[in-house]
Amino acid sequence: MIRDITLGQYYKTESVIHTLDPRVKLMATLVFLISLFISTNIFAYILATVFLLAVIYLCNVPFLFIIRGLKSLLVLLFISIIFNVFLTPGETIFSFGPLSITKEGLIIATKMAIRLVYLVIGSSILTLTTTPSKLTDGLEKGLSFLNVFKIPVAEIALMMSIALRFIPILIEEVDKIMKAQMSRGADFEKGSIIEKAKSLIPLLVPLFVSSFRRANDLAYAMESRCYSNANNRTKLKPLKYKRIDYITYLILLLFIILIFITRYIKIDIRVF
Amino acid sequence: MSILEVKNIKYKYDKYNESSKYALNDVSFSIDESEFTALIGESGSGKSTLISHLNGLYRADSGDILFKGKSIYDKDFNLTNLRFKCGIVFQYPEYQLFSETVLEDVAFGAIKKGLSKDEAYKKSLEVLKMLGIDHLKDETPFNLSGGEKRKVAFAGVFVMDPDILIFDEPDAGLDPVSKDQFYKLLKMLNQKYKTTIIYITHNLDDVIEYANKVIVLKEGTVLKEGKPYEVLTDKEIMSKANLDMPYAVEIYYELLKLGRKIDISKLKFDELKETLIGLK
Amino acid sequence: MQNILVKNLIVDFDVLNNDGNVISKKRAIDDVSLTINEGEFVCVVGRNGSGKSTLAKCLNALILPSSGDVIINGLNTKDENNTIDIRRQIGMAFQNPDNQIVASIVEEDIAFGMENLGISSEIMDERIDESLDSLGIKELRYSLTSKLSGGQKQKVSIAGILAMKSKILILDEPTSMIDKNGRNDLLDRVKKLNKEENITIILISHYIDEISYADRVIVLNNGKVTMDDTPKNIVLRQKELSESGIILPYIPRLATVLRDNGKNLKGNEFTAEELCQFLK
Numbered sequence: 001m002i003r004d005i006t007l008g009q010y011y012k013t014e015s016v017i018h019t020l021d022p023r024v025k026l027m028a029t030l031v032f033l034i035s036l037f038i039s040t041n042i043f044a045y046i047l048a049t050v051f052l053l054a055v056i057y058l059c060n061v062p063f064l065f066i067i068r069g070l071k072s073l074l075v076l077l078f079i080s081i082i083f084n085v086f087l088t089p090g091e092t093i094f095s096f097g098p099l100s101i102t103k104e105g106l107i108i109a110t111k112m113a114i115r116l117v118y119l120v121i122g123s124s125i126l127t128l129t130t131t132p133s134k135l136t137d138g139l140e141k142g143l144s145f146l147n148v149f150k151i152p153v154a155e156i157a158l159m160m161s162i163a164l165r166f167i168p169i170l171i172e173e174v175d176k177i178m179k180a181q182m183s184r185g186a187d188f189e190k191g192s193i194i195e196k197a198k199s200l201i202p203l204l205v206p207l208f209v210s211s212f213r214r215a216n217d218l219a220y221a222m223e224s225r226c227y228s229n230a231n232n233r234t235k236l237k238p239l240k241y242k243r244i245d246y247i248t249y250l251i252l253l254l255f256i257i258l259i260f261i262t263r264y265i266k267i268d269i270r271v272f
Numbered sequence: 273m274s275i276l277e278v279k280n281i282k283y284k285y286d287k288y289n290e291s292s293k294y295a296l297n298d299v300s301f302s303i304d305e306s307e308f309t310a311l312i313g314e315s316g317s318g319k320s321t322l323i324s325h326l327n328g329l330y331r332a333d334s335g336d337i338l339f340k341g342k343s344i345y346d347k348d349f350n351l352t353n354l355r356f357k358c359g360i361v362f363q364y365p366e367y368q369l370f371s372e373t374v375l376e377d378v379a380f381g382a383i384k385k386g387l388s389k390d391e392a393y394k395k396s397l398e399v400l401k402m403l404g405i406d407h408l409k410d411e412t413p414f415n416l417s418g419g420e421k422r423k424v425a426f427a428g429v430f431v432m433d434p435d436i437l438i439f440d441e442p443d444a445g446l447d448p449v450s451k452d453q454f455y456k457l458l459k460m461l462n463q464k465y466k467t468t469i470i471y472i473t474h475n476l477d478d479v480i481e482y483a484n485k486v487i488v489l490k491e492g493t494v495l496k497e498g499k500p501y502e503v504l505t506d507k508e509i510m511s512k513a514n515l516d517m518p519y520a521v522e523i524y525y526e527l528l529k530l531g532r533k534i535d536i537s538k539l540k541f542d543e544l545k546e547t548l549i550g551l552k
Numbered sequence: 553m554q555n556i557l558v559k560n561l562i563v564d565f566d567v568l569n570n571d572g573n574v575i576s577k578k579r580a581i582d583d584v585s586l587t588i589n590e591g592e593f594v595c596v597v598g599r600n601g602s603g604k605s606t607l608a609k610c611l612n613a614l615i616l617p618s619s620g621d622v623i624i625n626g627l628n629t630k631d632e633n634n635t636i637d638i639r640r641q642i643g644m645a646f647q648n649p650d651n652q653i654v655a656s657i658v659e660e661d662i663a664f665g666m667e668n669l670g671i672s673s674e675i676m677d678e679r680i681d682e683s684l685d686s687l688g689i690k691e692l693r694y695s696l697t698s699k700l701s702g703g704q705k706q707k708v709s710i711a712g713i714l715a716m717k718s719k720i721l722i723l724d725e726p727t728s729m730i731d732k733n734g735r736n737d738l739l740d741r742v743k744k745l746n747k748e749e750n751i752t753i754i755l756i757s758h759y760i761d762e763i764s765y766a767d768r769v770i771v772l773n774n775g776k777v778t779m780d781d782t783p784k785n786i787v788l789r790q791k792e793l794s795e796s797g798i799i800l801p802y803i804p805r806l807a808t809v810l811r812d813n814g815k816n817l818k819g820n821e822f823t824a825e826e827l828c829q830f831l832k
Binding site: 010012131132133161162164165168169213214217218220221222223224225226227228232233234235236237238 | 639640648666670697713716
């Protein structure tokens, strides 16, 4: 159940995508997300699909593993589809009682669903192919201009990388706590919403207690390894752009231009 | 009569991946009433996964588990009820404690089982007394020492009146004195109340001392089961399972090397001591 | 040459009530004085709550004395300007292997300490290989830290310390969360570091069996040093040990009983082979 969350997990294998500079991958994810939200017609979606499929193919992570993260999203997806399908005003296709399904509703629901799914897959690929420390290195370097505004980018980046590292550990921990409490008759599924919320207390309290202990232990461990100030640190692998990174930037530029062009392709949606 | 029968269960975590390994691969064994069973094997051999099946927390991909002769996978089998009858105490007591007072925490399972609040508190207090920690009843569980926390966690399971008590490494992190106390308590429960006990451990000398049955796991399969002295003296099995022999067994073989054959079924500390004193 | 000098060390912790006010002081370390020399392998034992972990944390300035001094190679931990220097010389590995690993990839974690010291990436690259090699885990360099066993995680932590060129290694109950094989394997490696690279080792442990790895054993009880002797001698002082809440390891315990029954044994034998000598 809880083990299905793939966000923040790194999948170790070799691929072009894995070797890309994290800054490039961050930029690519950003560009991809923007492209999803400015896509207006079917061509843009086809383009985004091709782009996504190409990346999935290149990244060498099993397809089933990538889409595993979607499972935890199903409820959200379902709710958004229901809302859009029934509550969008427009040309009615089918109706029963006060509820009616409209054509506009169907179109919007489909768009929303595609966006949501692509968004999750896109960002999953980022974390699956980039180790947390590379990811935060990328953020640190990419956002280093914020230092001007006295924002401690290096510290924030380190915090993030540690947070990401602990995600799998916390997931496992939630699993263990649930098991321990279920063995004492706790039930996390039955009951009304209020009962459900109440039943989470036996889960959350131990999780907090243990997280604080972990944080405390980790602080000791980091201090005893001479951590004092994130700014004066050197890096094992300083980020450096390679040829492939520049090529990828070019591809991204091309992609976003194409997406913009599709906005000007006039097409009657009813054809499809 | 066997209280628990495990029949050919298979289980894998990564169900999406065809080539992934089974965490449990065709495991079968049975546990008789009031047996004291140790589950041993190196890390990753499937011990923890296995005990999570025994009260239905995990559902086997195939195979069956019978509790008192009835399949726990039957549609009309009451799984919640099984959790009360098959009490599992997990390794870290911290994963279980959440209430403001010890008494409240211990009563949780009893209340879930359907006792009224008063009954549950009364019963919890009895259990705390039996464990000799009733003076802690109004403390918050988070300020206790490691050994005390463990006792509270144990009380929280014991209060449900389980027929079988299952422990995941009950001795990890305990100092030798607390550990000894703990095992003596288990032995008492086992002998006096006929409680069936199954526990995971790495400490094989204690297995000889306390258990009357051992199951060795390796990569999700049962390598051997039997009396502690039969299993732990089996050099081939032990090396296959990647386990070091307990000291008592080392001494047994050392004596054998010197041409002295002692009674293999008498390897408990006191028995071994008597035997050695008798040797000229 | 002196490495570590502890003079009349006292550490008090505040005891807080539920509102966060200090209601009393609890003495964790009570007037401890000792010196530890370069190249020694010292094992510090004591029951839970005896103050062993607190003492360890005092040595690398994670906890500062309430009174008294801790001086590492001439540097007093009280002076904040010395902190980084002291921590560079004394590395510390902790009990829970998960809570001390910072990075997701082994080499990145080993680099963490060196990055903090501002070491260049070329030198780091070399030292990572060196330190992994001296723990026999060169092949793990690019592995995911989350996929390692407990024993491997501890080795990675120690490698991270060696890479900083620390000459003193404090291990705070490093084996309490790993199984027996992993435990022996880890301590064999640590022993090798001590013998071959002359690294001073301070092993905090509650597994009394582990004292056999050390040259010197310090016993703590209620924050005081109650015994300070070689392993061979310390196990002969059984009465004092039990006053400090320590039970003898299996074989010395058996040897002592046999000796008291008139067998030709000293009572400080540690292996089955030594124990069986009395038959010859």
